[in-house]
Every structure is written in C-alpha cells, then in structure tokens.
Amino acid sequence: xxxxxxxxxxxxxxxxxxxxxxxxxxxxxxxxxxxxxxxxxxxxxxxxxxxxxxxxxxxxxxxxxxxxxxxxxxxxxxxxxxxxxxxxxxxxxxxxxxxxxxxxxxxxxxxxxxxxxxxxxxxxxxxxxxxxxxxxxxxxxxxxxxxxxxxxxxxxxxxxxxxxxxxxxxxxxxxxxxxxxxxxxxxxxxxxxxxxxxxxxxxxxxxxxxxxxxxxxxxxxxxxxxxxxxxxxxxxxxxxxxxxxxxxxxxxxxxxxxxxxxxxxxxxxxxxxxxxxxxxxxxxxxxxxxxxxxxxxxxxxxxxxxxxxxxxxxxxxxxxxxxxx
Amino acid sequence: xxxxxxxxxxxxxxxxxxxxxxxxxxxxxxxxxxxxxxxxxxxxxxxxxxxxxxxxxxxxxxxxxxxxxxxxxxxxxxxxxxxxxxxxxxxxxxxxxxxxxxxxxxxxxxxxxxxxxxxxxxxxxxxxxxxxxxxxxxxxxxxxxxxxxxxxxxxxxxxxxxxxxxxxxxxxxxxxxxxxxxxxxxxxxxxxxxxxxxxxxxxxxxxxxxxxxxxxxxxxxxxxxxxxxxxxxxxxxxxxxxxxxxxxxxxxxxxxxxxxxxxxxxxxx
Numbered sequence: 001x002x003x004x005x006x007x008x009x010x011x012x013x014x015x016x017x018x019x020x021x022x023x024x025x026x027x028x029x030x031x032x033x034x035x036x037x038x039x040x041x042x043x044x045x046x047x048x049x050x051x052x053x054x055x056x057x058x059x060x061x062x063x064x065x066x067x068x069x070x071x072x073x074x075x076x077x078x079x080x081x082x083x084x085x086x087x088x089x090x091x092x093x094x095x096x097x098x099x100x101x102x103x104x105x106x107x108x109x110x111x112x113x114x115x116x117x118x119x120x121x122x123x124x125x126x127x128x129x130x131x132x133x134x135x136x137x138x139x140x141x142x143x144x145x146x147x148x149x150x151x152x153x154x155x156x157x158x159x160x161x162x163x164x165x166x167x168x169x170x171x172x173x174x175x176x177x178x179x180x181x182x183x184x185x186x187x188x189x190x191x192x193x194x195x196x197x198x199x200x201x202x203x204x205x206x207x208x209x210x211x212x213x214x215x216x217x218x219x220x221x222x223x224x225x226x227x228x229x230x231x232x233x234x235x236x237x238x239x240x241x242x243x244x245x246x247x248x249x250x251x252x253x254x255x256x257x258x259x260x261x262x263x264x265x266x267x268x269x270x271x272x273x274x275x276x277x278x279x280x281x282x283x284x285x286x287x288x289x290x291x292x293x294x295x296x297x298x299x300x301x302x303x304x305x306x307x308x309x310x311x312x313x314x315x316x317x318x319x320x321x322x323x324x325x
Numbered sequence: 326x327x328x329x330x331x332x333x334x335x336x337x338x339x340x341x342x343x344x345x346x347x348x349x350x351x352x353x354x355x356x357x358x359x360x361x362x363x364x365x366x367x368x369x370x371x372x373x374x375x376x377x378x379x380x381x382x383x384x385x386x387x388x389x390x391x392x393x394x395x396x397x398x399x400x401x402x403x404x405x406x407x408x409x410x411x412x413x414x415x416x417x418x419x420x421x422x423x424x425x426x427x428x429x430x431x432x433x434x435x436x437x438x439x440x441x442x443x444x445x446x447x448x449x450x451x452x453x454x455x456x457x458x459x460x461x462x463x464x465x466x467x468x469x470x471x472x473x474x475x476x477x478x479x480x481x482x483x484x485x486x487x488x489x490x491x492x493x494x495x496x497x498x499x500x501x502x503x504x505x506x507x508x509x510x511x512x513x514x515x516x517x518x519x520x521x522x523x524x525x526x527x528x529x530x531x532x533x534x535x536x537x538x539x540x541x542x543x544x545x546x547x548x549x550x551x552x553x554x555x556x557x558x559x560x561x562x563x564x565x566x567x568x569x570x571x572x573x574x575x576x577x578x579x580x581x582x583x584x585x586x587x588x589x590x591x592x593x594x
Contacts, residue, residue: 026400027386027400027401027414029397029400073460074463075459079397080397080398080591101461103461103466106466108418108419111418123419123464124469124470124514125470126461126495127495127502127517128469128495128499128514129465130446130491130493133451136451141367159503166513170517198386199385199404199411202415205415245377254402256402257402263397278486290487316401316403317404322591323590325592
C-alpha cells in the first residue's frame with residue numbers, strides 16, 4: 001500500500017520471474033504496455049503464464065519469442081492489420097504451448113470475480129459450445145488442475161442452477177488473480193492515481209484482480225490535476241505498486257488522445273510472424289537490435305511518430321493515411 | 326433511382342452487396358452490437374437510410390457513438406466520438422449484453438453448420454488441430470444473448486458443413502453439458518433464451534432458419550443460381566422456400582458507402 005515506487009522499465013521487467021502469472025491492460029491493438037513487452041523479451045523470460053481478456057500484437061510477440069508456457073484467453077490477432085494471431089496458432093498446432101480457450105465474456109467474468117474478491121462469477125454467456133467440452137480442458141490434460149498451484153482453478157468452470165429465481169442453469173467462472181497486472185495508462189498522478197482515456201476495457205478489473213500492479217504511464221501528472229475529476233479515474237494510487245513513466249510506451253498499439261495504432265508497423269510484424277525464422281529476424285531488428293525504449297523511438301523516427309500523434313480535439317490522428325483513397 | 330448514367334449501379338462488388346444486405350437486417354430502433362469491418366458499414370448505412378434511430382454498441386466499451394470518421398477497430402477512439410457512454414468490457418458484455426439490451430448483432434465465422442453453429446477456433450481435432458483460427462472472441466457471448474444475430478461469411482463447401490469441427494458460437498441446436506448431447510438452444514439457455522441466429526449472408530445468397538432452427542435458402546444474389554449455392558454448400562440445403570433474388574445496392578446506398586461512410590477506402594478498398 002501507499003504510493004507506487006517509481007522505477008525504470010528495465011527494473012520493472014526484472015521483477016517478473018520465470019514462471020510468473022501475468023496479465024496485460026488494453027484491448028487487441030489498443031493501450032498495450034509494449035515497452036514492457038519488449039523488455040520482457042530482451043530479458044528472455046520463460047514459462048510465463050499469460051491470462052488476458054483478449055490477445056493482440058503484444059501477446060503474439062511474447063509467444064513468438066518463446067516467453068509463454070500457458071495462454072488463457074479467447075482471441076489472438078491484429079484486427080485489420082493481420083487477421084490471425086499466427087504465433088499462438090503455430091503453437092496450438094505444434095502443441096508447444098498450453099492454450100485454454102474461453103469466450104470473451106468468460107474472461108471478463110473471471111477478472112470480475114478476481115477483482116471483487118469472489119471465488120467465481122456466474123454467466124449465461126457462450127453456453128452450449130465446445131469451449132465447455134471437458135475433453136478440451138487443456139490445463140486438466142496437462143495435469144495442472146490438481147490444486148497444487150493456487151492460481152490454477154481445479155475446474156475450468158462449473159454449472160449451477162439459479163437457487164433464487166428459477167432462471168435455470170448458469171456457468172460459474174473461476175476467479176483470475178494473476179501475480180502481476182502490467183498496465184499501460186494514459187495519465188498517472190505522482191501518487192499513483194490512474195486515468196485511461198475513452199474506453200476502459202477491463203483495465204480497472206485487472207488492477208484489482210492482480211496481486212501486484214506495474215503501471216507504464218504515457219505521462220505522470222500532478223495528483224491534484226487528476227483529483228479535479230475523480231470520476232474519470234479507474235484506480236487509486238494505493239492499488240499501484242510500481243510506476244514507470246514512458247512516453248510512446250504503447251507503440252505500435254494505439255493510445256486514445258495520444259497516438260493512433262501504427263498500422264504499417266503492426267502489418268510488418270504480422271507479416272514477419274508467418275514463420276519463426278522471419279519472426280526471429282523481426283525481433284532481432286526491433287527488440288534485440290535496440291538497446292532500450294529511447295533507441296526504439298530513435299529508430300522509428302520523429303516524422304513517423306508525428307504522423308501518428310492524435311489531434312487534441314478528436315483524440316485520434318487526422319494525418320495518417322488509413323485506406324486506399 | 327435515377328435512370329441517368331450512374332456511377333455505381335452496374336458495377337457494385339460482392340462486398341458492397343454484403344454491406345447493403347446486412348444493413349437491411351437492421352430495424353429502426355434496434356440496439357446493435359457490431360464488430361470491426363462490414364458490420365460497421367452495415368450499421369452506419371442503416372442509420373443513414375431506413376433506421377435512423379438504431380444505435381450501436383462496440384464491444385471495447387462505447388455505447389451509441391456518433392463517429393464522424395470510420396473506426397478501424399472496435400477499440401478505436403473514433404467509435405466513441407459523441408457516445409452517450411464510454412465504459413469497458415464489463416459494461417458492454419454484462420451491463421448491455423447480459424442484461425438483455427441487445428437486439429441485433431453482426432458476426433462472422435470460418436465454418437457454419439445447418440443449425441447455425443459457428444467455428445472460429447480450430448480446423449481438425451481441438452487437441453491436435455491442423456489449423457488454429459483466431460479463437461472465439463466475443464462471438465459466442467453475443468450470439469448467445471442478442472435477440473437476433475446475422476452472420477456474414479464466405480460461401481464455400483468446406484465452410485458450410487454438416488458438422489463444424491468445433492462449436493465456438495451457439496446456433497439453434499447445441500451441446501448440453503456435461504454430457505454434450507445436442508438439444509435446442511432453448512433447453513440450454515432456459516430463461517436466458519432471448520433468440521438466436523436470424524440470417525446468414527454470404528457472397529452468393531441470404532439464408533434464414535425455420536422453426537426447428539434449420540437453415541434454408543432465402544434469396545440468391547444477382548449473378549448466382551440456386552444450383553451455384555447448392556454446389557457451394559456441404560450439407561443438404563433446403564431450397565424450397567427461395568423468395569427470389571437479393572435486391573442489389575441502390576445508387577443512393579452506394580454513394581453513402583463510398584462517399585460518406587468509407588471515403589478513405591478502409592474496408593471498401
């Protein structure tokens with residue numbers, strides 16, 4: 001409790017140990033803590049257990065770099081800039097990674113339970129599907145639902161009958177309480193109050209669900225500024241353990257009010273992910289071949305970054321060419 | 326429409342007809358849950374034509390936005406322009422969807438069976454797949470609890486299957502767990518049964534579902550025949566209820582799509 005400790009992104013990644021259970025803020029290709037993802041790859045983390053409401057460019061990079069052993073989620077891809085999450089897909093086919101598929105609503109239910117200190121959350125979403133097929137419970141098949149790991153529930157889900165109103169059967173989704181929430185936020189106060197712009201995704205739930213929270217702030221601002229409009233904030237400073245200030249820390253994903261998704265960059269990483277060899281070359285160029293975040297920004301170049309910068313009135317860039325006309 | 330030389334009428338492309346056919350599924354006043362791409366074009370076109378009071382929810386957390394620039398993703402800040410509420414996934418998937426506000430949703434998939442069960446997860450056996458797809462995303466949640474859903478798909482024999490390899494998203498006859506026997510959706514959802522798959526729109530035709538939840542051919546797009554559709558369907562398709570040809574895009578619809586909704590050529594290349 002108390003104020004978050006201010007550290008560097010390198011120190012933040014150093015806190016994550018091989019085998020830790022992690023999760024990320026954001027939604028598909030928006031507000032992902034990319035600078036931290038790159039640093040985890042640079043530090044060559046192994047056997048991480050990643051649980052997330054949905055995947056995106058960030059998870060593809062971690063999976064491609066061989067950092068992930070268990071992935072619990074519902075979707076992986078790059079939206080318009082690469083339909084399929086090819087690194088997740090390749091490892092499902094090869095069997096190299098344990099993949100536990102839920103629906104988006106199930107993942108949110110799991111984080112809600114985790115956030116609110118509940119063991120489970122009921123839902124009627126995605127019933128009747130193979131997501132619930134007991135033969136497809138990958139963690140059970142790997143022998144990991146024996147109760148020895150307190151972070152892995154002994155069942156993928158359960159079914160219960162509404163005891164109050166006779167509404168019939170519902171699913172009970174087990175709480176998710178990762179060791180670490182790694183969050184990218186628009187603005188963080190100097191005492192740790194967190195604000196994100198526009199859609200909040202599942203960021204507030206994740207912060208509450210995780211044991212420890214690292215926040216990468218696009219900018220650190222005076223607490224008094226955020227406290228003028230407390231209804232716009234999603235977490236109090238006492239919920240945040242570590243704070244890293246890092247402009248452009250979500251690039252190439254988008255940060256509403258600051259910069260757009262870097263479509264060309266994501267497209268090129270997607271193209272590279274079509275084979276492990278070309279992914280490795282991409283990682284050499286953009287992760288191992290740059291010494292740190294500043295070096296990465298230098299390599300991208302100011303003209304390129306400026307084209308992504310959001311219009312302050314609209315919250316998104318009006319200068320990038322998005323289509324064919 | 327005018328009989329003067331038209332810019333679009335004779336030269337529309339399959340994607341244009343898909344967008345227009347999808348837009349026509351929107352009823353005025355509908356609360357529509359839309360994903361990235363064609364669904365965005367469809368809801369916006371409907372709002373600018375026959376359904377001005379339809380509103381749109383984007384899964385990432387914007388309710389009833391009034392975008393002035395076409396979003397490229399549901400997480401895009403453009404979705405939230407002039408929205409009535411912005412929030413997060415708990416609000417969209419539970420506050421809006423689970424609580425029963427959603428009338429209509431547009432969804433997609435790689436494989437579909439005659440009951441409207443859709444696969445977006447794997448080809449082959451889940452435990453040793455030949456190909457992994459994107460995964461379910463919110464498709465099964467939305468398909469579970471929206472009153473009507475419309476799937477937009479590619480018409481191919483390998484995609485319209487007797488049985489899909491993995492049921493990612495629930496159609497009209499689904500698996501009742503823990504046993505996995507096939508029953509009507511109503512039996513699984515009980516009082517959470519709000520409706521289900523209403524239509525499937527492909528590059529060749531529009532399909533609907535009868536009282537038993539079995540797919541039938543409704544209209545065939547201009548340039549295709551019932552036989553073309555049958556030849557590209559992997560199950561025995563009911564063609565006894567065909568109403569005729571799908572109405573092509575009008576000049577006005579094409580102008581709206583290309584000049585007002587997607588002038589940058591993001592989805593309509």
